Amino acid sequence: MTRLFLLAALAAASVAHAAPDAPSPILTTPEAKDVLTYAAPQIARVTHVDLDLTADFTRHVMRGTAALDILARPDAREIILDDNKLVISSITDAAGKPLKWSVGAYDEEKGAPLAVEIGTTRRIVIAYESDPGASALGWLAPALTAGKTSPYLFSQGEAINNRSWIPTQDSPGIRQSWTAKITVPSDLVVVMSAERLTPAGEPAGKGWHSYRFRMDRNVPPYLIALAVGDIRFQAIDRRTGVYAEPSVLARDAAELADTGRMVSTAEALYGRYRWGRYDVLVLPPSFPYGGMENPTLTFATPTIFTGDKSNVDVIAHELAHSWSGNLVTNATWSDSWLNEGFTTYFENRIDEALYGKERAATLADLLWDNLQRDLKAAPDPDATRLHGKPGGTYGELDYSKGSTFLRTIEYTVGRPRWDAYLRSYFDRHAFQPQTTAGFLADLRANLVRGDAALEAKLQLDRWAYEPGLPSNAVHVRSATLAKIDQMLARVNAGAPIASVDTKNWSTQEWLRFLNGLPRTQSAARLGELDRRLNLSTTSNAYIRSAWLVLAIGNRYDPARASIANFLPSVGRGLLIFPVYRALRAQGEWGMAIARHDYATARNAYHPTVVSSLDRMLEWKGGTGR
Ligand code: BES
Numbered sequence: 364m365t366r367l368f369l370l371a372a373l374a375a376a377s378v379a380h381a382a383p384d385a386p387s388p389i390l391t392t393p394e395a396k397d398v399l400t401y402a403a404p405q406i407a408r409v410t411h412v413d414l415d416l417t418a419d420f421t422r423h424v425m426r427g428t429a430a431l432d433i434l435a436r437p438d439a440r441e442i443i444l445d446d447n448k449l450v451i452s453s454i455t456d457a458a459g460k461p462l463k464w465s466v467g468a469y470d471e472e473k474g475a476p477l478a479v480e481i482g483t484t485r486r487i488v489i490a491y492e493s494d495p496g497a498s499a500l501g502w503l504a505p506a507l508t509a510g511k512t513s514p515y516l517f518s519q520g521e522a523i524n525n526r527s528w529i530p531t532q533d534s535p536g537i538r539q540s541w542t543a544k545i546t547v548p549s550d551l552v553v554v555m556s557a558e559r560l561t562p563a564g565e566p567a568g569k570g571w572h573s574y575r576f577r578m579d580r581n582v583p584p585y586l587i588a589l590a591v592g593d594i595r596f597q598a599i600d601r602r603t604g605v606y607a608e609p610s611v612l613a614r615d616a617a618e619l620a621d622t623g624r625m626v627s628t629a630e631a632l633y634g635r636y637r638w639g640r641y642d643v644l645v646l647p648p649s650f651p652y653g654g655m656e657n658p659t660l661t662f663a664t665p666t667i668f669t670g671d672k673s674n675v676d677v678i679a680h681e682l683a684h685s686w687s688g689n690l691v692t693n694a695t696w697s698d699s700w701l702n703e704g705f706t707t708y709f710e711n712r713i714d715e716a717l718y719g720k721e722r723a724a725t726l727a728d729l730l731w732d733n734l735q736r737d738l739k740a741a742p743d744p745d746a747t748r749l750h751g752k753p754g755g756t757y758g759e760l761d762y763s764k765g766s767t768f769l770r771t772i773e774y775t776v777g778r779p780r781w782d783a784y785l786r787s788y789f790d791r792h793a794f795q796p797q798t799t800a801g802f803l804a805d806l807r808a809n810l811v812r813g814d815a816a817l818e819a820k821l822q823l824d825r826w827a828y829e830p831g832l833p834s835n836a837v838h839v840r841s842a843t844l845a846k847i848d849q850m851l852a853r854v855n856a857g858a859p860i861a862s863v864d865t866k867n868w869s870t871q872e873w874l875r876f877l878n879g880l881p882r883t884q885s886a887a888r889l890g891e892l893d894r895r896l897n898l899s900t901t902s903n904a905y906i907r908s909a910w911l912v913l914a915i916g917n918r919y920d921p922a923r924a925s926i927a928n929f930l931p932s933v934g935r936g937l938l939i940f941p942v943y944r945a946l947r948a949q950g951e952w953g954m955a956i957a958r959h960d961y962a963t964a965r966n967a968y969h970p971t972v973v974s975s976l977d978r979m980l981e982w983k984g985g986t987g988r
């Protein structure tokens with residue numbers, strides 16, 4: 364690269380169609396400043412990360428080197444990286460000459476700045492290992508896997524966890540390409556969110572083998588992801604497939620049979636899929652999220668496998684992130700609604716195209732319930748603004764209010780015009796960071812185009828910057844859920860539970876029903892519900908969670924065994940936090956149960972879930988894992 368080009372790439376505030384292999388531009392507008400990174404990318408930035416790491420399952424550390432390629436101003440003295448408890452042994456230039464470095468003050472949330480004196484060098488090599496408590500890494504004992512014989516490791520980068528195992532500039536606005544070689548015991552398999560160059564592994568000394576990966580597109584570093592375990596692959600079609608433990612692979616692949624069609628459906632809506640393969644990795648139940656949109660390889664919770672495909676919308680969601688999030692990325696975590704709101708809208712469009720209008724309406728209508736719930740429950744109105752605090756809005760408002768915003772634009776301008784706009788938007792901003800202000804400017808330039816009447820109808824600034832819900836919000840209604848509401852009216856007036864016909868109910872119908880029951884119920888009525896509908900024993904974790912919240916709210920003692928075996932068996936925050944919160948709300952009665960069951964469950968949870976629950980339950984039972 365010529366010096367002139369380097370300078371141009373550093374200075375560029377926005378380059379329309381940056382080639383994927385050239386360094387992606389950094390946004391320099393004030394609202395694009397990421398307060399959760401220590402990096403000063405205008406002075407020196409990482410453009411490529413090359414990892415060479417060994418997974419140590421005995422000590423729970425990743426150990427090895429990270430080589431970073433750097434683009435820096437000629438007068439730059441140092442590069443600042445993000446670090447969270449990395450144990451660094453040396454930092455050198457490419458030739459092995461030691462460089463001076465120092466770690467600054469540690470912050471609970473952000474970790475610490477790692478400053479490296481680079482002089483004229485533009486490639487540095489960091490030798491290090493991660494802390495055994497690294498916030499990104501879930502180290503699972505064999506008992507926590509489906510097969511129960513091999514240990515498992517997975518990473519979760521979003522939002523700012525990857526700095527606990529990768530020393531780089533951990534900001535969504537600083538895109539980087541990357542490569543990796545990961546060495547593990549020979550009975551384990553490694554997968555990552557990139558092109559898998561050695562599907563069968565390569566020998567790496569007695570008892571060990573290595574896997575290599577390459578991501579030649581520039582991605583925000585939170586999307587670098589790793590999993591290691593007894594993992595097998597089953598193809599769905601030419602470009603899609605499923606990775607899972609052998610004992611669940613056939614079940615998972617059957618439920619995900621529509622994945623190939625999902626990808627082509629998404630492409631027909633908003634443009635070419637640009638990441639090569641689209642595979643899904645099904646993790647052990649400890650996985651803290653429903654899904655995570657790691658490029659080429661969505662990570663998914665096993666709780667979506669309910670046997671009736673009624674939760675594959677999670678896959679549609681993670682797939683949609685391949686456009687909104689992975690291609691056009693929130694520049695900072697204050698704009699996370701750009702990732703989640705766009706994706707939730709796009710997800711629903713995929714659901715509609717694949718499964719029909721009514722199915723999509725059912726999902727959208729339930730989301731409207733969440734929207735109302737979160738608007739009410741928000742601690743202060745500020746937390747309901749889409750563009751707001753780093754870490755997003757209150758509850759799920761990034762998802763519900765964000766997608767309702769886009770739905771409202773769709774209804775206002777008409778679907779054909781909106782779809783054409785959105786498709787061009789993804790093209791215009793592909794492989795670049797985006798801000799709320801940037802989105803609104805693009806929308807005004809390419810869709811509103813000075814139409815004052817349309818501008819007034821849309822209320823764009825109210826949606827993006829004001830609390831609450833603008834008056835033009837569109838509520839999509841579902842006939843399926845309206846039927847459930849009629850049934851609820853009868854049940855709530857005292858009709859016997861035996862009269863409730865739950866045959867063929869999807870998870871969404873169950874949730875509307877359970878969440879629509881009055882919160883106060885007699886023990887006799889709860890017993891009737893439980894017996895007739897098998898709520899305490901259902902293997903559907905969504906239903907089980909909603910039931911336990913209702914039961915706990917009434918201190919229904921017979922549910923205690925169900926709580927005790929549910930909590931350690933699921934690590935997905937969305938399903939267990941409400942149960943722990945319900946227990947906490949019951950004072951000593953509930954806290955005693957929560958603490959007792961958490962003592963067993965804690966080992967099964969991901970570090971980020973553990974730190975939330977330690978706080979929520981004021982955990983003093985030891986911090987070891
Ligand atoms: N990107 C998110 C998960 C996430 C969000 C991780 C914020 C860390 C910080 C993912 O795409 C997601 O939204 N997952 C949802 C599923 C979805 C269908 C609503 C989940 O985990 O429940």
Ligand code: ZN
Pocket residue numbers: 680684702703706
């Ligand atoms: Zn998402």
